Amino acid sequence: LRIQGKFYRTIWALGEAPTVHIIDQTLLPHRLEIRTLARAADAAEAIAAMRVRGAPLIGATAAYGYALGAREDPADAGLERVRDQLLSTRPTAVNLRWALDLMRAAVLPLPPAARASAAFEQAASIAEADVVSCRAIGGHGLALIEQLAARKGGAAVNVLTHCNAGWLAAVDWGTALAPVYAAHRAGIAVHVWVDETRPRNQGASLTAYELAGEGVAHTLIADNAGGHLMQQGRVDLCLVGSDRTAANGDVANKIGTYLKALAAHDNGVPFYVALPCSTLDWGLASGVGSIPIEERSAREVTHVTGLAADGTLNTVAIAPPGTPAANPAFDVTPARLVTGLITERGVAAASRGGLLHLYPEQAGTPA
Amino acid sequence: LRIQGKFYRTIWALGEAPTVHIIDQTLLPHRLEIRTLARAADAAEAIAAMRVRGAPLIGATAAYGYALGAREDPADAGLERVRDQLLSTRPTAVNLRWALDLMRAAVLPLPPAARASAAFEQAASIAEADVVSCRAIGGHGLALIEQLAARKGGAAVNVLTHCNAGWLAAVDWGTALAPVYAAHRAGIAVHVWVDETRPRNQGASLTAYELAGEGVAHTLIADNAGGHLMQQGRVDLCLVGSDRTAANGDVANKIGTYLKALAAHDNGVPFYVALPCSTLDWGLASGVGSIPIEERSAREVTHVTGLAADGTLNTVAIAPPGTPAANPAFDVTPARLVTGLITERGVAAASRGGLLHLYPEQAGTPA
Numbered sequence: 208l209r210i211q212g213k214f215y216r217t218i219w220a221l222g223e224a225p226t227v228h229i230i231d232q233t234l235l236p237h238r239l240e241i242r243t244l245a246r247a248a249d250a251a252e253a254i255a256a257m258r259v260r261g262a263p264l265i266g267a268t269a270a271y272g273y274a275l276g277a278r279e280d281p282a283d284a285g286l287e288r289v290r291d292q293l294l295s296t297r298p299t300a301v302n303l304r305w306a307l308d309l310m311r312a313a314v315l316p317l318p319p320a321a322r323a324s325a326a327f328e329q330a331a332s333i334a335e336a337d338v339v340s341c342r343a344i345g346g347h348g349l350a351l352i353e354q355l356a357a358r359k360g361g362a363a364v365n366v367l368t369h370c371n372a373g374w375l376a377a378v379d380w381g382t383a384l385a386p387v388y389a390a391h392r393a394g395i396a397v398h399v400w401v402d403e404t405r406p407r408n409q410g411a412s413l414t415a416y417e418l419a420g421e422g423v424a425h426t427l428i429a430d431n432a433g434g435h436l437m438q439q440g441r442v443d444l445c446l447v448g449s450d451r452t453a454a455n456g457d458v459a460n461k462i463g464t465y466l467k468a469l470a471a472h473d474n475g476v477p478f479y480v481a482l483p484c485s486t487l488d489w490g491l492a493s494g495v496g497s498i499p500i501e502e503r504s505a506r507e508v509t510h511v512t513g514l515a516a517d518g519t520l521n522t523v524a525i526a527p528p529g530t531p532a533a534n535p536a537f538d539v540t541p542a543r544l545v546t547g548l549i550t551e552r553g554v555a556a557a558s559r560g561g562l563l564h565l566y567p568e569q570a571g572t573p574a
Numbered sequence: 575l576r577i578q579g580k581f582y583r584t585i586w587a588l589g590e591a592p593t594v595h596i597i598d599q600t601l602l603p604h605r606l607e608i609r610t611l612a613r614a615a616d617a618a619e620a621i622a623a624m625r626v627r628g629a630p631l632i633g634a635t636a637a638y639g640y641a642l643g644a645r646e647d648p649a650d651a652g653l654e655r656v657r658d659q660l661l662s663t664r665p666t667a668v669n670l671r672w673a674l675d676l677m678r679a680a681v682l683p684l685p686p687a688a689r690a691s692a693a694f695e696q697a698a699s700i701a702e703a704d705v706v707s708c709r710a711i712g713g714h715g716l717a718l719i720e721q722l723a724a725r726k727g728g729a730a731v732n733v734l735t736h737c738n739a740g741w742l743a744a745v746d747w748g749t750a751l752a753p754v755y756a757a758h759r760a761g762i763a764v765h766v767w768v769d770e771t772r773p774r775n776q777g778a779s780l781t782a783y784e785l786a787g788e789g790v791a792h793t794l795i796a797d798n799a800g801g802h803l804m805q806q807g808r809v810d811l812c813l814v815g816s817d818r819t820a821a822n823g824d825v826a827n828k829i830g831t832y833l834k835a836l837a838a839h840d841n842g843v844p845f846y847v848a849l850p851c852s853t854l855d856w857g858l859a860s861g862v863g864s865i866p867i868e869e870r871s872a873r874e875v876t877h878v879t880g881l882a883a884d885g886t887l888n889t890v891a892i893a894p895p896g897t898p899a900a901n902p903a904f905d906v907t908p909a910r911l912v913t914g915l916i917t918e919r920g921v922a923a924a925s926r927g928g929l930l931h932l933y934p935e936q937a938g939t940p941a
């Protein structure tokens with residue numbers, strides 16, 4: 208989508224012997240810098256350092272990382288090493304494993320000399336499929352927003368979202384924000400409450416930034432404010448993404464999602480989770496207590512980076528020196544709090560039955 | 575209580591013609607600066623700028639502000655003007671009106687020449703009564719913590735608190751943290767999960783700071799993390815303060831409290847609110863939709879102030895320039911989510927009946 212009028216994707220490959228390029232999201236919204244991933248290790252670093260983040264984009268980046276690795280060393284042992292390196296970058300988003308499984312299946316059966324080019328083709332196909340999936344999610348979610356808009360008589364539909372599940376979290380369009388962009392382009396008045404999303408502030412730095420780029424009305428709020436807004440009737444719909452969804456519809460997503468789902472449930476606000484099938488972990492019967500939750504650095508809680516008045520990026524401490532901090536990066540929202548799952552195939556009830564109705568081919572997968 | 579081994583209160587008056595002193599809480603935890611309030615206008619400014627905050631301390635500061643005003647101009651008109659000025663500083667904490675009503679009742683019947691000294695006496699009495707109330711709250715809450723400790727066989731009791739309702743929010747001891755200090759002094763192992771409390775970060779800047787001063791084990795967390803910790807069984811008790819509690823037990827407190835109460839309810843974690851009777855608004859039948867919620871500056875959401883590496887206080891922007899932000903400062907937790915109210919008279923059910931059992935003299939107050 209657009210940044211200051213110019214179209215971007217979050218990751219793209221260029222050239223005969225492709226180089227891979229990403230937007231370095233750690234510098235947004237303050238600086239737009241394109242970074243080149245020349246080697247598999249660069250891709251692993253970009254995922255671990257959260258230069259790219261968001262479950263679908265983590266998957267696409269891992270795929271390109273594997274392709275870069277296939278060019279460096281197409282032997283089985285080298286490729287397995289690259290896979291392990293990429294797989295260890297982040298534990299929660301299942302798209303990482305999903306993409307690497309696809310890459311391995313496409314590449315390992317081939318003779319070494321054919322592997323690199325096949326790997327780049329497969330990575331491009333994963334990225335392209337993500338764009339198609341996210342566009343389809345936008346279409347299915349648009350129908351929900353249209354229904355709400357019909358009841359509001361022209362007043363804006365107020366959508367609350369947590370973290371960034373927009374186009375910056377995917378290759379394009381996004382998951383949770385794809386329906387918002389679809390509604391905006393369809394001429395429906397829509398306004399987004401943007402949760403700041405501490406401790407990394409992805410709402411402030413990424414969601415507000417990308418909504419501004421597309422001209423969608425939005426208001427930034429502290430993560431604490433969503434419950435109050437729902438209690439006051441100022442939220443029509445919650446839309447979030449997912450990093451991993453279990454076969455029963457339990458949803459792992461950015462820390463704090465569970466609190467918003469509780470508030471939505473308490474106030475009768477519909478709570479939808481948007482995700483492509485690459486985020487479904489059919490092997491996991493349920494999510495609460497089972498999905499691995501990444502524990503990140505205490506410094507993300509005790510320090511904040513932003514733009515100082517002199518235009519430099521500066522990091523400030525907000526807590527006394529030496530304050531211990533815990534930083535779980537995700538939580539799991541039980542399926543009972545989820546109104547529905549918006550996938551590329553349509554809207555499913557957050558249950559094994561609901562998901563199997565859309566994905567009947569998974570009926571045999573042991574969970 | 576203690577800061578680096580030295581005992582402080584949050585507000586104190588010194589001398590024959592008293593000067594009033596406060597800790598400037600906007601500079602904590604980075605700098606400990608004592609500020610003098612010489613005139614009523616200084617007290618109003620200190621409350622409005624949140625140099626002092628916390629419902630009990632707002633009440634005590636308003637009382638001293640009224641006394642300073644009585645010294646400047648003891649005439650009825652002057653005193654009413656001072657009252658209006660102080661009353662308009664912040665809308666949510668009912669202790670402000672409560673303290674000013676007490677001051678007016680003590681001062682206005684006297685001849686002008688006697689008013690200033692009587693006003694300082696009354697203000698000192700309000701401050702002293704707050705210390706006594708908070709110490710009593712600590713004693714009643716201690717019994718709850720002892721019960722939990724008995725079940726944990728020596729392992730620390732994990733208390734989650736939101737915002738700062740410690741001694742810095744009162745004159746001494748605090749409300750929600752008074753039981754924690756009482757338990758710590760009684761030799762009970764206690765550990766506090768400290769919600770950061772965006773957007774002003776009172777948890778990081780004040781609660782972590784005062785717990786460190788008293789040597790109480792604590793861990794700072796993003797506001798988003800509490801639900802996850804409760805789901806994982808890592809919280810034994812939630813303890814928060816209140817800015818205004820309606821006669822039915824609905825609790826206005828710092829924005830985000832409602833979300834934690836929902837999570838506590840969903841996970842069977844006891845959720846207690848600690849407050850002196852000065853925080854009870856008997857005239858308000860219920861709180862949801864009725865308690866005025868202060869809307870503060872968008873800049874508190876879009877910018878963060880902290881200590882830069884060079885030791886200066888620096889403010890950084892975390893959102894794109896011009897991002898609109900909403901900043902409701904409080905929310906209301908319905909009484910149905912509150913396990914009990916800890917007051918200076920004991921623990922009450924969060925209901926009109928429960929409160930009247932402790933405060934039978936209010937039975938006639940029309941709500």
